[in-house]
Amino acid sequence: MMDFSKMRRGYIALMLLYVLVYSFILYRNIAPFTDYTDTIELMGDLLNLAAIAFVIRNHSEGSRLPWIWFGVTILFYTLGDVYLVWYTDFQGLELESPNLSDYFFILNNIACFIGLGMYLRQTEHVHMAETVFDILLSVLAAAGLIFQFLIRPMLAESEGITAELAILLFYPVADIGFLSGCFLLVFGTDIRRFFTRPNLILISTFLFMFTIDQLSLVGEVYEIAVIETILGVCWAPSFFLLTLAGTFPDEERIELTASAVNPRWETMLKYGRILLPYIFSVTILVMAAAIYGLWDSFFIGAIVMVLLLSLRQIYVLIRNQGLMATIRENERKLQSQNQKLKELNEQIARDAEIDFLTQLANRRHIDQTFVRLIPEEGKRFTLGVLLIDVDYFKRINDTYGHQIGDQVLQIVARTIRSVIRDGDIPGRFGGDEFILLMPETEVQDAALVAGELLRKIRSDKELTVWQVTLSIGCTSRQFIRSDYSVNQIMKQADDALYQAKENGRNRYEIYNPDVVLP
Numbered sequence: 001m002m003d004f005s006k007m008r009r010g011y012i013a014l015m016l017l018y019v020l021v022y023s024f025i026l027y028r029n030i031a032p033f034t035d036y037t038d039t040i041e042l043m044g045d046l047l048n049l050a051a052i053a054f055v056i057r058n059h060s061e062g063s064r065l066p067w068i069w070f071g072v073t074i075l076f077y078t079l080g081d082v083y084l085v086w087y088t089d090f091q092g093l094e095l096e097s098p099n100l101s102d103y104f105f106i107l108n109n110i111a112c113f114i115g116l117g118m119y120l121r122q123t124e125h126v127h128m129a130e131t132v133f134d135i136l137l138s139v140l141a142a143a144g145l146i147f148q149f150l151i152r153p154m155l156a157e158s159e160g161i162t163a164e165l166a167i168l169l170f171y172p173v174a175d176i177g178f179l180s181g182c183f184l185l186v187f188g189t190d191i192r193r194f195f196t197r198p199n200l201i202l203i204s205t206f207l208f209m210f211t212i213d214q215l216s217l218v219g220e221v222y223e224i225a226v227i228e229t230i231l232g233v234c235w236a237p238s239f240f241l242l243t244l245a246g247t248f249p250d251e252e253r254i255e256l257t258a259s260a261v262n263p264r265w266e267t268m269l270k271y272g273r274i275l276l277p278y279i280f281s282v283t284i285l286v287m288a289a290a291i292y293g294l295w296d297s298f299f300i301g302a303i304v305m306v307l308l309l310s311l312r313q314i315y316v317l318i319r320n321q322g323l324m325a326t327i328r329e330n331e332r333k334l335q336s337q338n339q340k341l342k343e344l345n346e347q348i349a350r351d352a353e354i355d356f357l358t359q360l361a362n363r364r365h366i367d368q369t370f371v372r373l374i375p376e377e378g379k380r381f382t383l384g385v386l387l388i389d390v391d392y393f394k395r396i397n398d399t400y401g402h403q404i405g406d407q408v409l410q411i412v413a414r415t416i417r418s419v420i421r422d423g424d425i426p427g428r429f430g431g432d433e434f435i436l437l438m439p440e441t442e443v444q445d446a447a448l449v450a451g452e453l454l455r456k457i458r459s460d461k462e463l464t465v466w467q468v469t470l471s472i473g474c475t476s477r478q479f480i481r482s483d484y485s486v487n488q489i490m491k492q493a494d495d496a497l498y499q500a501k502e503n504g505r506n507r508y509e510i511y512n513p514d515v516v517l518p
Helices: 004-028 033-058 065-090 100-123 128-157 163-187 197-221 225-231 235-245 263-292 297-353 363-372 393-400 402-419 443-459 461-465 486-502
Strands: 381-390 425-430 433-439 470-479 507-510
Touching: 004 033, 004 235, 033 065, 033 235, 065 100, 065 235, 100 163, 100 197, 128 163, 128 197, 163 197, 197 225, 197 235, 263 297, 297 363, 363 425, 363 433, 381 393, 381 402, 381 443, 381 486, 393 402, 402 425, 402 433, 402 443, 402 461, 433 443, 443 461, 443 470, 443 507, 470 486, 486 507
Parallel strands: 470 507
Antiparallel strands: 381 433, 381 470, 425 433
């Protein structure tokens, strides 16, 4: 799989080159290229289509669905441009509205909204119950402005609802949808997720799409031809931004920790979210007063009342934000304390099962391990045991002192840990006696470990000075659940250890039932 970062750099470079070349052609009015502007726009569409195909293919299966819909969005737009190019640039015809390209552009908008819904649902960004009020305030205010300056002039010039008018009216209505998508990402995004790069790019995408579409409609309604010409450069970059958001791998959308967010940006976003809907609301009233000349005392009083209500609501929201911040901080402290308490309890539990001097399992833990090793019903289980004793340990204590005796036990424990295998359980059985439980181990393999342990003890320089040797009893037994007996296998290991001592110590012996001990 190709690295997203390499693809992203190449994609950005190609799109910048496209925009620069296209802008230069328009600025210098270079013929015959200016006669084929729809073809040039189609080239940008094809670049975006290739890029979104790469994005879809390289995303994981779980995160691919939104980008498939965004790919469908670009595909419909490309098909619309293909139709335009064929009839305008190659056939030299002037298309009347509505035509097939208009329907492709409508499908393009619908697919884009579905893709946004999939993105929000997949990443669980939106908390609708908390944000629907702010979103509605902002969208309704924007819808009022769009209706006043775009839809109303279209209706005023029309003699009735025609197919052409319906198509034309679809675009400002769709723009309200684009703006809603932008507000959903702004108001409905968790503060820690808001600053992820895909999220910020998508917000910019929908805001950019809304802006250029509005400017295009303004140019068409108010017959400003230069706007349409200039904005021709902008359509491909709008879908470039959409695709660019998908060039970040899945982990880019993982929730950021609070420490990763710049506090200044976090504060600006928090208060910006609070202020924006009310700024929209007051603005729409002021513009209504300006348009219709409603500057009497009653309407001014209404504006002041709305402004005061907005300020009061903002104050309450800011205070609630502070209270929520305090609650979250207290929850964080409580979680931290609970974590520390959990770690302390775990440490206490470990200490209760670990021998303080040797850091091996203590007698209590070994007894519990014997219980945990009881085989399941119908299954056979082989357990190997080494019982290890430090030879003449009392003499070492009497000769060198208890401090050296403790050091000897620690070195022996460390050496035992160095020879065990995965799954073996070493422990201090008491005094100078150690034990090693070896699940699923035959006696021959247990004897190999015992031999390796003796070799390392004999080669240890410190232990040689103190004349430390070990005697080891080895045994192994296969059990079923009904005949599992700890006492039996421990007696076998103890008998083998006794035999090792009887045979001169500094050795290991394997349990042999044929040997009769006195």
